[in-house]
Amino acid sequence: MTQLLKLQDVGLERGVRQLFTGVQLEVAAGELWQLVGSNGSGKTSLLRAVAGLARLGVQGSITCCPSMLFQGHLPGLKSALTCRENLLWHASGGVAIPLSGIDHALAEVGLVGYEDTVLGQLSAGQQRRVGLARLWLSKASLWLLDEPFTAIDVDGSAMLEQQLLRHCQNGGAVVFTSHQPTAVAGLRVLDLNQYAA
Amino acid sequence: MQPDLLKFLGFQAQRHLRGALRRPGDIVNPLVFFLMVVTLFPLGLGPDPDVLADLAPGIVWVVALLSSLLVSGRLFQSDFEDGTLEQLALAPHPLALSVLAEIASHWLLSGVVLALVSPVFALMLNMPGQAIPVLMASLLLGTLCLSLFGAIGAALTVGLRRGGVLLSLLIIPLTVPVLIFGTSAVREAVLGYDPGSWLALLGALSLVGLVVAPIAAAAGLRISLEA
Amino acid sequence: MWAFIHKFGSPPWFFRFASTAVRWLLPVVIGALVFGAVWGLLYAPPDFRQGNSYRIIFIHVPSAVVALAGYYVMASAGLVSLVWKIKMADTAMRAVAPVGAALTFVALVTGAIWGKPTWGAWWVWDARITSMLILFFLYLGVIALFEAYDNKAAAAKACAVLSLVGTVNIPIIYKSVDWWYSLHQPASIKFTGETAIDASMLYPLLVMIAAFYGLFALLVLVNMRTELLATYRQSAWLRSELG
Secondary structure, eight states, X not given: OOEEEEEEEEEEEETTEEEEEEEEEEEETTOEEEEEOOTTSSHHHHHHHHHTSOOTTXXXXXXXXXXXXXXXXXXXXXXXXXXXXXXXXXXXXXXXXXXXXXXXXXXXXXXXXXXXXXXXXXXXXXXXXXXXXXXXXXXXXXXXXXXXXXXXOHHXXXXXXXXXXHHHHTTOEEEEEOSSOOOOTTEEXXXXXXXXX | OOHHHHHHHHHHHHHHHHHHHTXXXXXXXXXXXXXXXXXXXXXXXXXXXXXXXXXXXXXHHHHHHHHHHHHHTTTTHHHHHTTHHHHHHHSSSOHHHHHHHHHHHHHHHTHHHHHHHHHHHHHHTTOOGGGHHHHHHHHHHHXXXXXXXXXXXXXXXXXXXXXXXXXXXXHGGGGHHHHHHHHXXXXXXXXXXXXXXXXXXXXXXXXXXXXXXXXXXXXXXXHHXXX | OHHHHHHHTOHHHXXXXXXXXXXHHHHHHHHHHHHHHHIIIIISOOBTTTBTGGGGHHHHHHXXXXXXXXXXXXHHHHHHHHHHOOHHHHHHHHHHHHHHHHHHHHHHHHHHHHHHHHHSSSOOXXXXXXXXXXXXHHHHHHHHHHHHOSSHHHHHHHHHHHHXXXXXHHHHHHHHHHHHHHHHSOGGGSOOOSSXXXXXXXXXXXXXXXXXXXXXXXXXXXXXXXXXXXXXXXXXXXXXXXX
């Protein structure tokens, strides 16, 4: 099994408060992990630390494979651009993606007919769906998703779960945070409350 | 530069330009601000054309500096608020390169446009005709410097709630040389001397800015993401 | 060497070092200040053109010199903090800023007071005093930026970037202000500052400059010590240190 992420003795200090300490985690290809923990337990901070966005106050060692996709609370989409343009010129990219692939991804998240609509005119849930459409375009092996189920309806959640599972079956791995208990086969759970300092 | 990186630069710039062009108000409003503030000076100083002509280089340049500060402070705001910045920071290419693309497209839509319409303001303030091409050239180079320095301040304050005034405090002292070189060039031209050396200094300053600003702004953005 | 740097970066070690250093520096600095001031103000001969009013240089010049050097000290601490991520460098940077700003302010006020008998006005837009004013702005920017951040670790990094950019810019600012001044003033009015200074005035001035460097170091150490007391007030090592 290829190892995609390894946390050794990871702790996090915010200001003078120690949020958690001694987190051990190994994520191998094919694994689906959910990070749980009460509000303020540091789920988002841990995910951002893993992605390499925020390393201030982080102790321990984090080894993360470079082929990684991070989706935070904010989708990273421009409200002045259309759905197509947003995916075509997504900030994390740099290489042109074929339009057919983009339209296919938009169809998967249920946005047929909205390809040329400016993002600002969509509802909050639809905008989240545009952000999630990246998952159908991504070639990264490790996905780090912060609260991917927020503002997504029942159909959307089912579709997203399917996609996460498919990614794991194809040799990828997913780490996501969520408050809701998620009933997916083979789900592993890391509870940050157990590591609270 | 590797062709790959150049392509990425163009790719990012295209995205910024396309988004900005959808909001023409953001391009026009600073120009209206410029026009309004220029109007305030004759109202405050009196309409005497000779007095105005004497003060015109300084007035136009100070107002250009202020309006440039006003817009460059918002340079990374929307990127920070919608999460684009996180994605740029994680992109496979250096963040400094994305910053450079952003500054360049910002300058095209603010500084270059300002330089192009500046003759109107110069004529309103009774500036002699021979100085107007020099004014345009100095504004073209000077606004590039202002955008570059402004980007550093914008990057350091983007995550702060009270960023607006703070940005001016950080950036105004750094822009002193730009103002001096710019006004001196125009003044020399008004007096009929050769402004070449001042324009060359502005060009040199832009080059320093092109090297320093993307790196410093990228570092600032990473710090803003941490906070 | 590395062990030494490492030791310097540890808060408990630095706290002890600062406490000892402050105890030794305090009498030395006060002594040097009194000695230099008495020599300069009472025993140095009056200037042939300015009479006794020139004596303010014994305050003005040292504070201006140390204020400028202080900015570079702050930027160096910022560089250390960014590159080697040493916590004490953050503390040092934060401690230098208010001291540097205060010295710049002293230089500005003494410059203004000196200006009254020399030029007949409290404020003259002379090249050097204008540069000093901009240096003051640069310090204020760093302090304001530090205060604006809630996360103090990030604040220190942001200030480090800003002060490094300022360091690149300071020579350009000084030079441009010089040119600006010479462009607008005919050379004959320019106040001659570069004329040779007589040894009888130079030595007390050098003593005062040295004393001001000492004062700067003393104030920075006191500031850093206070900062450590505030940050680690809950820590066991600090409690045992204070007994």
